[in-house]
Amino acid sequence: MSDGSGRFSRWAGGAERGDAARLEAFSDGVLAIAITLLILDVHVEPEHGQSLAAALLASWPQIGAYAASFLQIGIMWANHHTLFRTIARVDQLLLLSNLFLLIFVSFLPxxxxxxxxxxxxxxDGRTAMLLYGGTLTACALAFNLIWRHAARRDLLVPGISAAFRRDVGRRYLLGLAVYLVSTLLSQIHPWITLALTAVIAVFFLLGPSPRQAVEIPAD
Amino acid sequence: MSDGSGRFSRWAGGAERGDAARLEAFSDGVLAIAITLLILDVHVEPEHGQSLAAALLASWPQIGAYAASFLQIGIMWANHHTLFRTIARVDQLLLLSNLFLLIFVSFLPxxxxxxxxxxxxxxDGRTAMLLYGGTLTACALAFNLIWRHAARRDLLVPGISAAFRRDVGRRYLLGLAVYLVSTLLSQIHPWITLALTAVIAVFFLLGPSPRQAVEIPAD
Amino acid sequence: MSDGSGRFSRWAGGAERGDAARLEAFSDGVLAIAITLLILDVHVEPEHGQSLAAALLASWPQIGAYAASFLQIGIMWANHHTLFRTIARVDQLLLLSNLFLLIFVSFLPxxxxxxxxxxxxxxDGRTAMLLYGGTLTACALAFNLIWRHAARRDLLVPGISAAFRRDVGRRYLLGLAVYLVSTLLSQIHPWITLALTAVIAVFFLLGPSPRQAVEIPAD
Amino acid sequence: MSDGSGRFSRWAGGAERGDAARLEAFSDGVLAIAITLLILDVHVEPEHGQSLAAALLASWPQIGAYAASFLQIGIMWANHHTLFRTIARVDQLLLLSNLFLLIFVSFLPxxxxxxxxxxxxxxDGRTAMLLYGGTLTACALAFNLIWRHAARRDLLVPGISAAFRRDVGRRYLLGLAVYLVSTLLSQIHPWITLALTAVIAVFFLLGPSPRQAVEIPAD
Incomplete structure (x- = not known):
């Protein structure tokens, strides 16, 4: 915002931090809505003669699926947040990769x-879980696309260390592989998919790298 | 925000960048919600004796319509984002034109x-597609109203080149014409509308102009 | 944000601009969601043997009600936006008045x-319109509460002229009176309520005062 | 945002104010959506031969439940807002505690x-109220976790007085105890739960402490 040329360099293919801010705001909106809409699909309706307590117990698969997807989207938000703090500029392809992520997140319900x-x-359970795992795999693919594109086109904030880049690249690829394998294993048993995708999500809660993104010089 | 007079010049018909910021935030909210609500209308319910896989295949028109509208709203968001970076001030008519855009975006589901x-x-397919195309045409009309009003009333950030203004004006008008023709062609065959509106949306992903908004002086 | 004492003066009953910012963001969210949820209640389902075109024509009351409420919430957003630009600080009662506004806005669907x-x-039509008008009247009442409380407790930004305060106070009171009368007239004929509330909404689009909030000194 | 090292200290387990900002934005989104979705569950459908006025009167439990939950979420938002103004930095456990809060808020509908x-x-009424009170108790537990973790790991803004910390710690614990007791009392009579949880919510509207968070030195 400091001078006119910076403001519009984006038109010529460049961009600045301000762009990322509105992209983050829009993504936050879509993620917050998708996570909150999940509850609309949980219905607890006692059958004739059944007590509400029994109906609630019987609806545990719905409540479990709600919790699992809440976890997935919540951790995706945390990752998106962390990832975009390393991104300084936005171009049309990054924006498209982000839309690619959002279409699968909002499809998850x-x-x-x-x-x-x-x-x-x-x-039918295997089919449902294949679609569930496939949607999460597509999200993991989108994270890889966003990171790889940003790293290759030099859209990152300056000074990010090579070791950090390597870490993120490897972890995102590993994440994609685990989501893909989890999805395929749904054909052996659907529970494996649910369990493995929850484990990988919790793993990503640790963040994309144990290192610092930028080496802090010793004063 | 620098001094009190700037803060309130808006009351006298003027405005400042701050106004655009909250307009953008509200628009982001409406666009993010509209895009995320689309999935609520996709229902996959196997008929008696049908497998879930067969039901999913049979529901491809719903999933396709979901993806097409996600694309339209996502790209409209990108365009709105880009457009409002050239707008420095907001008056009541601009606000009304923006509400005109938002009413049709939120109608799209x-x-x-x-x-x-x-x-x-x-x-019935032709009627449905006429309404779909008509809604998108109304959105394109709203973008033209916003741009033309901002350009005529001098609400733009200073220094935007005449060539850039000409580009945006022409492209927005061309976009409106293509959306209108696509809509009318729904009466010949609905698929033409769906295909053409997707093509024009992708075209707008390139942004409103290949030029820089402000000529960057060679230092 | 400049020093620690300012940051926390709010705990002692005071507050600063930063509070208003998050209050605005939350209000924007609720208003954006309420306005976008309206479309979920519009259903167009052709009866057996009826064409979609005929069903669409038959659903005009739903589409009309959608447009009317979109207009009301959209203009309320614009007013909220304008009003909060004159408010510098937030206390617990202002926050409560704002929640009072939001509960009725989110009830409007x-x-x-x-x-x-x-x-x-x-x-039944008169009953429905009485509830519709009553909800809008409650919103107008909330705007009066917010403004009066902010003006009396001196939560406004400094330098707002007495003439401006008088204008806003009068217009908000007049707005409340017109909404109240419109609501009562629903018992004579519901259409009067729909028409009058639309007229008063458009009137508020002009803003709370033709004057400048702060007299700009001639340099 | 002042220097590169501050920007990324978060990667090494630290964080800065900027993180809290996006956490607040995401939480605002989830809270705003959850509060606005509540109305979708209020249905007023006159039975055959019943007037709309009679149907509205008969639906008062739904409208009352809507208002009670709106109050709970609205006040939780106000508390979240107030709490996070004392938090300077965010780590992964704070983020997880916040997700724990959001999952129960978005479950409340x-x-x-x-x-x-x-x-x-x-x-069945006792079962329903047990779940309602239990969800609110989980939210109160999450607020305690957020506060205790932030206070112990020194994520607070500097200079917060010991007296203030003691106040917040005690009040949050008292709040949790009252929510828990209210929930258990649902098994005696559900109305007690509804009444007590409303009273405790209004109490929290007063804020977490009557003291100033930071002692303002007498100049």
Missing amino acids: LPTRLVAEHHLNDA | LPTRLVAEHHLNDA | LPTRLVAEHHLNDA | LPTRLVAEHHLNDA
Whole structure:
């Protein structure tokens, strides 16, 4: 915002921090809405003669699916937050990669509902879990696209160490691989997918790297 | 925010960048919600004896309509973002033009649902697609109103080149014309509308002009 | 944000601009969501043998109610925006008055749905419109509470002229009176309420005062 | 944002104010959406031969539950707002505690719906109110976790007085105890839970402490 030329360098393919701010705000909005809409798909309706307590116990797959997807989206938000603090500029392809992420995040309530509605022990349960895992895998792919594009086109804030870049690149690729394998394992047993995707999400809560992004010079 | 007189010049018909910021935040909110609500209209319910996999395949028109509208709103957000970086001040008519845009964006889930629910080969399909295209055309009209009003009333940031203004004016008008023609072609075949509106949306991803908004003087 | 004492003066009953910022962000969120949720209540379902075009024409009361409530919330947002630019500090009572506004704004989708669903020519139509008008009247009351409290407790930014304060106080009171009368007239004919509340909303689009909030000294 | 080392100290386990800002924005989003979605569960549908006025009167439990939950979430927002003004830095555990709060806030529409749908005088009413009170108790627990973690790990802004910390710690613990007792009393009579939780919410509107967070030195 300091001078006119910086403000509009974006038009020529460049961009500045301000762009990332509104991209983050829009992404925060979509993630916050997707995470909050999940509860709309949880229905607890006692059948005739059934007590509410029994109906609540019977609806645990819905409540479990709600909690699992809340965890996934919540941790994706934390990762998005952390990732974009290393990104200084936004170009059209980064914006498109981010839209690619958001379309799958906002799609997640549908497979969540399908997982909750179907018995996980039969063919339909495997189909539902394949779609659920596939959607999470697409999100992991989008994170890889965002990071790789930002790193290659030099959209990062200056001074990020090579070791940090390597860490993030490896972890994101590993994450994608685990999500993909978890998804395929749904065809053996759907529970494996649910368990593995929860484990990998918690792993990502640790952040993309144990290192500092920028080496802090010893004063 | 620098002095008291600037802060309130808006009351006298003027305004400052701060106004645009809250307008952008509100618009981001509406766009993020509209884009995330789209999934609520996608229902996959296997009929008796049908597998979930078959039901998912059968629901591709709903999922396709979801993706098409996500693309339209996502790219509108990107355009809104880009457009408002050239706008320095907001007056009541600009605010009204923006509300005009938002009413049609937040209306889009309805025609999207209608397009998904009707066979596109009969009269109802043509009606649904006419409403879908018409809603997008109204959005394109709103973008033209916002730009033309801002350019005429001198609400733009200083120093925007005449060539840039000409570019944006022409592209927005061209966009409006293509959306209008796409809408009318729904009466020949609905698929033409869906394809053409997707093409024009992707075209707008390139941004409103290949030029720089402000000529950067060679130092 | 400049020094620690300013940061926390709020705990002692005072507050600073920063508080207003988050209050505005939360209010923007609630207003943006309420305005976007309206479309979820518009259903167009052709009856057996009816064409989609005929069903759309038959659903005009729903689409009309959608547009009317969109207008009301959109203009309330614009007013909220304008009002809070004169407010420098927030205390617990202002926060409570703002929650009072938001509860009625977020309640508006219910009376909107009822207005759309009932024939406006019979007793149920009058009941629906009484609730719709009453909800808008409560919003107008909340705006009066916010303004009066802020003006009396001196929460305004410094230098706001007496003439400006008088203007805002009068207009908000007049607005409340017109909303109240419109609501009562629903018992004579519901259409009067719909028309009058739309007129008063458009009137508020002009802003709370034609004057400048702060006299700009001639240099 | 002043220098590169501050910007990334977060990667090494530290963090800065900027992190709290996006955490607040995301939390504001989730709270704003949860509060606005509540109205979607209020349905007023006259039975055959019933007037709309009679149906509205009959739906008072739904409208009352809507208002009670709106009050709870609105005041939680105010508390979250106040609490985070004392927090300077964010680490992964604080982020997780905040997600723990948000999962229960966004879950609240479900017990609200169950409370509205069941007669509070029988076993199902007690079950519904147990879930409602339990959800609020979990929110109170999350506030305690956030505060205790921030205070112990020294994530607070500098200069917060010991007396202030003691106040907040005690009040949050008292709040948790009252929510827990209110929840258990649902098994005696559900109305006690509804009344007590409303009283404790209004009490929290007064803020976490009557003291100033930072002693303002007498100049």
